C-alpha cells in the first residue's frame with residue numbers, strides 16, 4: 001500500500017513537472033526550417049575581418065566554438081588594433097593586461113583575466129576550459145599555465161601604445177572617451193550548421209586602468225553568455241556597468257521570455273541606465289553595446305549612445321557592418 005501511495009505521488013509529480021516543462025517550452029525558441037544558419041556576428045568594425053575568418057570554418061560545417069576562437073584571434077594578433085591582444089593599450093603602469101573568455105553549447109566555459117605577455121588570450125581561455133578542472137585563471141597563474149601549455153611569452157607593448165601611454169602619463173587623467181578610447185573589445189557569437197551556439201570575448205580592457213583591474217569581458221554572464229536552448233550574447237563598453245547587471249546573462253533571459261535579440265539587448269541597456277541613475281552616474285560618460293543571436297539565427301544589437309556598430313555574416317548577409325540602435 002505504502003509503495004502504491006509512493007508510486008501515485010511520484011506519477012502526480014511527474015505529470016506536474018511535465019506540465020511545467022510544457023508551459024516553459026512555449027517560451028523557448030523553437031528551431032524551424034526558417035532558421036538562419038550558420039551565422040556569426042561580432043562587435044565593432046574589426047568584426048568584419050574576424051567574421052571572415054570565422055566564416056571559413058562555419059561554411060564548411062565546422063563548430064561554432066572553433067569559429068569564434070579563430071575569428072577573435074584576428075584582432076588579437078593585429079598590432080594596429082589598439083584595444084585587443086598585441087598592441088593593446090596598457091594599464092596606468094604601462095603593462096598590457098588582457099581579459100578573455102569562451103563558452104560553448106554544452107556550458108563549458110574558460111576564462112583568463114589580467115593575463116600578460118600572451119598574444120592570444122582566447123586560446124589560453126579555451127585551454128583553461130578544456131585542460132583544467134577550473135573555469136578562470138588570473139594574472140601570474142594564468143601566465144604560468146599559458147607557458148606550461150606552450151604559449152610563447154612576448155612583449156605586447158608596441159612603440160605606438162608605449163608612446164600613447166607616456167603621453168597619457170603627463171596628465172594621468174582617468175577619463176575614458178566614449179566610443180574612441182576604450183571601447184573596442186571584440187565579442188563574437190555564432191550559430192553553426194548543426195544548430196549549436198558558442199561565443200568568445202577578448203580585450204585589453206579600459207585603457208590606462210588600474211593595474212589588476214578586470215572588466216566584464218572575461219566574466220561569464222557579464223561580457224558573454226551562451227545558452228544553447230535560447231541564444232548567445234556578448235558586450236562591449238564600460239565593463240563595470242555590465243558586470244553590475246550581469247549583462248549578457250540578462251540579455252539571454254529576456255530572449256528566453258520571447259523577446260527578439262534586439263529587444264533583449266535594449267532591455268539590458270535600459271537596466272544599465274536605471275542602475276546608473278541610482279548612483280547618479282553621468283550617462284554621457286558611458287557607452288555600452290550588446291549584440292545577440294537567438295536559436296533561430298536572428299540577430300540584433302542595442303547600445304546606450306550612438307556610434308556602436310557590429311558585423312554580421314550569414315548566408316543572406318555577406319559580412320556587413322550594421323549600426324546598432326541606441327537609446328540616446
Ligand code: SD4
Nearest residue numbers: 183184185205215237239
Ligand atoms: C572592459 N568591456 O574592459 C571592456 C572594454 C570594452 O570595448 O568593451 N572595450 O570594460
